[in-house]
Amino acid sequence: MRHADTHSRRPLPPAFAEELGARFGPRFSIAEAVRAHHGHDESHFPDILPDAVVWPQSTAEVVAIVDACRRHRVPIVPFGAGSSLEGHILPLHGGISVDFSEMNKLIAVHADDMDAVVQPGLTRKQINAVLHGTGLFFPVDPGADASLGGMAATRASGTNAVRYGTMRDNVLGLEVVLADGRVIRTGGRARKSSAGYDLTRLMIGSEGTLGLITELTVRLHPLPEAVSAAVCAFPDVVSAVRCVIQTIQLGIPVARVELLDELTVRAINRYSKTSLRESPMLFFEFHGSEAGVQEQAQTVQELARDNGGQDFEWATRPEDRSRLWAARHDVYFSCINLRPGCRGITTDVCVPISRLADCIAGAREDIDASGLIAPIVGHVGDGNFHTVVLVDPGDASEIARAEALNRKIVERALAMDGTCTGEHGIGFGKQDFLVAEHGRDAVDAMRLVKRALDPENLLNPGKVVPDA
Template identity: 80%
Template sequence: MTPMHDGQRVPLPDAFLAFMRERFGKRFSTADAVRAHHGHDESHFADALPDGVVWPHSTDEVVEIMKACGTHGVPVIAFGVGSSLEGHVLATRGGISVDFSEMNRVLRINAEDMDVVVQPGITRKQLNAALHGTGLFFPVDPGADASIGGMAATRASGTNAVRYGTMRENVMGLEAVLANGSVIRTGSRARKSSAGYDLTRLLVGSEGTLGLITELTVRLHPLPEAVSAAVCAFPDLDSAVQTVIQTIQLGIPVARIELLDELTVKAVNRFSKTTLRESPMLFFEFHGSPAGVEEQARTVQELAGELGGANFEWATHPEDRSRLWAARHDVYFASLNLRAGSRGITTDVCVPISRLADCIAGTREDIAESGLIAPIVGHVGDGNFHTLILVDPDNPAEIEQAEALNRRIVARALEMGGTCTGEHGVGFGKQEFLVAEHGREAVEAMRAIKLALDPDNLLNPGKVVPPL
């Protein structure tokens, strides 16, 4: 079934089904289990199944799919690994899901220029495994083993962004299939360009609403000569946040600074079988030469000590660092285990670093007033933090209460010159905040771009800009 624009679902056209089955054979499926997998993500939103799923192997095949969908008016949703948090992959208007997992090859490693050309379905772990022996790595790490195409589409970032930047800084160029089936190439392998509109940045973060990304050129970075990681406990959350602010303001080039409040640390200990002190905590990682890493770590340790930080625990061996960051990456699922059967409503605000302490303090007050369970964690080196508000998915009143809490957190961040989403994207979960953040005229400009490139509203309809 696929819906009309007024929300009424109608069967996929027989001619479209016949074409897809003949052209793609077993790589096109309408099986219930397959559709269920592609109509689910990590958000709290209800599942919304596509009417079919197809696995292309090349840009040419994506062109065929897009043209067939255009001919028959079938919506198209790009699918990476389904780890999104704002309903990006949910087929709210039916249609087909284009699963890029079988377009996962490394096409060319340009080691001397420190870039690589890949297909969109390759995941970040697969890419870094392919780079083994080159002395280079791809640093953007959102936690989940997301696909590079999906990370570009949502403009993802993560734990390393404070030093290496987000997908916005690391995608140099891409290839995409537009709604009319035409193929465009944006950007280049040059390190800078002033040639025309920046279509790369337009498509990075467009969440599959303007085109289907079929190839990417991304920056690589040298593997650091030395790496050191540590955790440090603090008497209260404000002391931990002040340590972060002073670290950034001093220009110390830390690779990662992650904040966990005491409730999150408690969840991590239970889930990952760690023995961390259950108080507000910072996770640090330092990259560079042995002498540089030692100097960075010593300076941060002194800062932390002046603000009440204690028990700096170092993890210098690779296996110890891996366990430490595995525990950090398990925070989402660890936090869900704080309340059996719960789903999480994830906030994603980001503010200027000077306002971080005030924003987190206000958020803590809001959480206490709400009575909800909502641990706090964040990539605080760039002012981005999350609360995971745990709700009973079968309790509409509680979900509304959690959404009201989210709105208060977002309103505060916007008042402080921040954003409603630092890295998760808009999907349809954060559409209501776009006018408040950007202004009505800017949102209308976004809608004009959408209509110009996708006049029939087939590409991931209902996402990013308010529904047409």
């Protein structure tokens, strides 16, 4: 993990502030409290305040902001909901934070084609609230109520990815403002295309370093006729992961399958007032027809039993399912509550599912050897797991131990043909691992793309590709 380097920061040009202040009025601010809100995310990195914040309401206004920034050489950092975990929204070189929260409209719903056109500030909860009654929903659920633009920029996924895929799979097209102020449209509403380079996939996961997303065309999915959820305790993590592997290999279309280790379950019981057995546990959810859901669940229950599973508990009523998944989504806060006053250093890796049990077991050995407290939770249906390392933010030695632990976990995942991050992204926290994962030539190719699209390095500088 890297620490912020702000040595190249320079003051905001007065003429720039005057220009944007005159154009945007109260939607442009240099107030310290406003800047403080935009200089803080959910990572453990120290806060870094932007020099100003602006709230555009249209693509034309984003173009005007980019044009002014280019003329005055002011860095641009896009801001969605501030829920990122690798320092994505921290302005390492100063500049302006572009807050997209006022571009939050659902522009169009094409129910027959199961897609929608949205602005980037719309959040995942907001889009599904607007879709209520249409029989459709947007499935990507990273836990936090993140903005769709931010989710695309970080290639987010979450609990539903094992069945519905990630943002990469659910974005059909984008409108993007480039560093020189040009507006391009990538992709479209067709479900497939062989026309030219796939610029949509290039922008997804670029973390605001190649362009500013101002519109998205996203896939929608039909609401399932029936939904059933269940929890099941296991004697150990290996048994739980073995059950998941067998479930996937049998082709059972489970919608969600989440692993919580014993420490995480204990944290949830304390925080969410649940009474789950404090042992490694799987949370399942099944979507489909009434008969299909019942058949899927029965098969998984048999697999769980064969792997030592016990206390298989159903939650078929919507309120029970909501309570169950609310507890799962509150895992971060549950874990933080294990050690009051601490800060969580979160990391995630993803490996081929056949290596998952070994990778998690190795991570647990590393955690125990470090003497740190670090619960493990994972989207195990696709081989992705997270650790939340609890540290005293004022103890430099603990932070150093946590960073060393993170490095061990990532290096093991890479040695197992995995990735240094399954969904959190690179930001500047995981830049050191890019060459190890992709090779120097591939990272150099990424750097060439960055320089071609942003030659003055004004778009979220210091993120993703080091020394771009």
